[in-house]
Amino acid sequence: MTLRLDTLKANSGARRRKLRKGRGIAAGQGASCGFGMRGQKSRSGRPTRPGFEGGQMPLYRRVPKLKHFPLVNPKAFTVINVSALNELKPDSKVNLDSLVKEGLLTSPKHPLKVLGNGQLKVKLNVQASAFTASARSKIESVGGTCEVLT
Known part of the structure; x- marks a missing residue:
């Protein structure tokens, strides 16, 4: 006998009758x-x-509150510390494009965020998407300005 779709049948005992409840x-x-x-x-x-x-x-609902669960939509930034900005000319305009031209950044995929690690000795006009509180205070203490881009 050949095996064809029209001759297929379940094994005996594989299919049981439905239990009729409430009878x-x-x-x-x-x-x-x-x-x-x-x-x-x-x-x-x-x-x-x-x-x-x-x-x-x-x-x-409990599990995501525990540790080691990644954020669903994390914010990604291209970061630079204020100590790296000392190489720039005084009163210059600092943004993502100018930092790439100067060679301080190599792969600017995300918006710029300025971090406050190190000391700043040069007055600069910095344009970035985000600043840490320490970076903002260090830039403004030298006489520079911080402009937040949206």
Whole structure:
């Protein structure tokens, strides 16, 4: 006999008849159909939503609050410290493009953020998307300006 789609059949005993519930005591699952007498799980429809743990904070809401879960939409910046800006000319305009031209940055994929590590000795007009508080204070203490780009 050849194996064809129209001759396919399940093995004997693989498919059992559906259990007909609520058809009397003799049927085995009569009256309450194996759901017991009362309570939430005996009512019609789904007793609780998926993931419900009786009011306890469910697993799918607990887990992301633990450590080592990455941010979904993290903010990425191209960063530079104020100590690297000492090589620039005084009163010059500093932004992402000028830093690439000077060779201080090589791959400006993201917006510029200025960090406050080190000392600044040169007065500069800095344009960046973000500044740390220490970087802003160091730039302004020398007489420079900080302009936030949006």
